[in-house]
Amino acid sequence: EAGVAQSPRYKIIEKRQSVAFWCNPISGHATLYWYQQILGQGPKLLIQFQNNGVVDDSQLPKDRFSAERLKGVDSTLKIQPAKLEDSAVYLCASSAPGRYGPTYGYTFGSGTRLTVV
Amino acid sequence: KQEVTQIPAALSVPEGENLVLNCSFTDSAIYNLQWFRQDPGKGLTSLLLIQSSQREQTSGRLNASLDKSSGRSTLYIAASQPGDSATYLCAVVNTGGFKTIFGAGTRLFVKA
Numbered sequence: 081e082a083g084v085a086q087s088p089r090y091k092i093i094e095k096r097q098s099v100a101f102w103c104n105p106i107s108g109h110a111t112l113y114w115y116q117q118i119l120g121q122g123p124k125l126l127i128q129f130q131n132n133g134v135v136d137d138s139q140l141p142k143d144r145f146s147a148e149r150l151k152g153v154d155s156t157l158k159i160q161p162a163k164l165e166d167s168a169v170y171l172c173a174s175s176a177p178g179r180y181g182p183t184y185g186y187t188f189g190s191g192t193r194l195t196v197v
Numbered sequence: 198k199q200e201v202t203q204i205p206a207a208l209s210v211p212e213g214e215n216l217v218l219n220c221s222f223t224d225s226a227i228y229n230l231q232w233f234r235q236d237p238g239k240g241l242t243s244l245l246l247i248q249s250s251q252r253e254q255t256s257g258r259l260n261a262s263l264d265k266s267s268g269r270s271t272l273y274i275a276a277s278q279p280g281d282s283a284t285y286l287c288a289v290v291n292t293g294g295f296k297t298i299f300g301a302g303t304r305l306f307v308k309a
Contacts, residue, residue, distance in 0.1 A: 188242070190239055
């Protein structure tokens with residue numbers, strides 16, 4: 081079974097520039113998540129999709145962050161314009177939804193390490 | 198509001214030692230709890246998943262326990278090896294809204 085694919089692995093940009101990350105979840109996983117992990121902290125959920133609909137984006141800074149999952153499969157996360165505090169690892173995860181929550185837990189991609197200078 | 202705490206933040210042990218990592222959570226209304234391993238610069242690898250109705254799960258040298266009433270989970274690693282060096286994170290899924298909350302992790306270093 082192929083894992084969760086993310087690209088790019090690393091990205092360095094200047095503040096106020098824009099950047100986009102891509103994620104392809106495990107085949108058949110209807111739920112897709114984007115997390116932000118700042119150094120020394122646990123991952124923080126930015127947005128959760130169920131198929132191509134948004135389930136939770138309460139912690140997404142909508143003035144600069146956007147995400148889409150148009151066909152209910154792969155997804156892109158965009159930051160425009162980037163700030164220094166956006167430097168973090170951006171993790172994508174997917175899960176198969178159960179009746180009361182994610183079954184079998186989550187599978188994470190390797191992440192994209194973003195450095196804003 | 199659910200809060201997940203992991204203690205200690207960092208731990209250094211000699212090879213071969215048995216060790217316990219702790220995870221505590223403030224709201225016992227959880228759906229499941231999952232332990233992850235994260236190597237530097239890498240994503241999270243799932244180690245063990247405990248459903249709310251279960252008390253423990255085992256995989257090889259790893260054993261995770263769950264005590265919902267006290268809001269605690271432990272990850273026991275037997276006969277630690279240098280290859281176990283990594284950050285270990287626990288995450289709980291709440292039944293209300295099914296949000297996942299992560300702890301900040303315990304950074305483990307096993308000395309050869």
